[in-house]
Amino acid sequence: MCPIATGLNVVLPFHPSGSRVFSTTPLVQLKEFFPRTETRKIVNTETSWRHPVYTSLFTQRFSEKQMRDIQVAHREARDWSDWVALGTVRFLRRSTDFATKYRHPPEKNVQNRADDFVMTERKWLVRFIFLESVAGVPGMVGGMLRHLRSLRRMKRDNRWIETLLEEAFNERMHLLTFLQLAEPGWFMRLMVLGAQGVFFNAFFISYLLSPRTCHRFVGYLEEEAVLTYSRAIEDLEAGKLPKWQDHDAPNVAIQYWNMPEGHRKMKDLLLYIRADEAKHREVNHTLGNLNQKMDPNPYAAIYKDPVDVHPTKGIDNLKPHGWERKDAI
Secondary structure (H helix, E strand, O other): OOHHHHOEEEEOOEOOOOOEOOEOOOHHHOOOOOOOOOOOOOOOOOOOOOOOOOOOOOOOOOOHHHHHOOOOOOOOOOOHHHHHHHHHHHHHHHHHHHHHOOOOOOHHHHHHOOHHHOOOHHHHHHHHHHHHHHHOHHHHHHHHHHHHHHHHHOOOOOOHHHHHHHHHHHHHHHHHHHHOOEEEOHHHHHHHHHHHHHHHHHHHHHHHHOHHHHHHHHHHHHHHHHHHHHHHHHHHHOOOOHHHOOOEOOHHHHHHOOOOOOOOEHHHHHHHHHHHHHHHHHHHHHHOOOOOOOOOOHHHOOOOOOOOOOOOOOOOOOOOOOOOHHHHO
8 A cells, every 4th residue: 555545654763773663755755743842941841630530540540450350341222312423433434444445344244254354553543643633623623612602601611611622632732642653745634634624613503403312422432443443453362453462652651651561562551542432422412411501510510429330430330332321410
């Protein structure tokens, strides 16, 4: 596959021997995506709150078993709003599959995979970068609109804004992590620019019309994200991605997730990202079950009985289909 066809130039870090794992970019063209912000008086900048919210080792230490136990799941559509959201996701899934040349066999034929269904490291990176460049849009749009609504109505937002912005920040960090592994070419950048422009405006208008449908849409979108990363992890564990077998996670990922020693490989990175996406899936399905104007955000709530099982920012009480309103509120 030529670089122009995918718009992606892979720039994986060096091996100890000095040779790169695989690359189509000349050494002189490699760029630093995350230059230090050091000036004469400033050493660096830091975030105003700790991230990531869901799988951060600052808040609690999640075991590898918890992240491995995350399952692919689907919430059945129950009304017209759900069907609109699900139908839109299915359409976008097919379009994105075509744009990123993503191929996987039907579930019934996984064992009899043809060469057309083989996913390489390059193909996975193309898909990851394209998806994550768009995935950070919904949280920012939702948070922005709820922020403006709070200003207009001169009322508090019941803490929805923070959770939506946390999601957008987390998705952006997924993208920045993968950019340490690959440098997008002009074709990929044009694809991202077009997709983001159309998607931002469409989601903006949709959120004004029906925020509940939009949260359900994101919940279904995150179901697809969990499926995508689950398949990538399966390919990696099956030895189908040999260049990632012993490859270290980028430094930005190690710092962001505070990845412990001995768990800093590509497989660990994908497990962390899948855990994030699984939590986004739960959060948005839960928000889609609530009264959009009146209900408080259960992920920022203080419960009367802290012992009672309730939504949390961790993955210990993870509900793939989201929390029903009667259980969360």
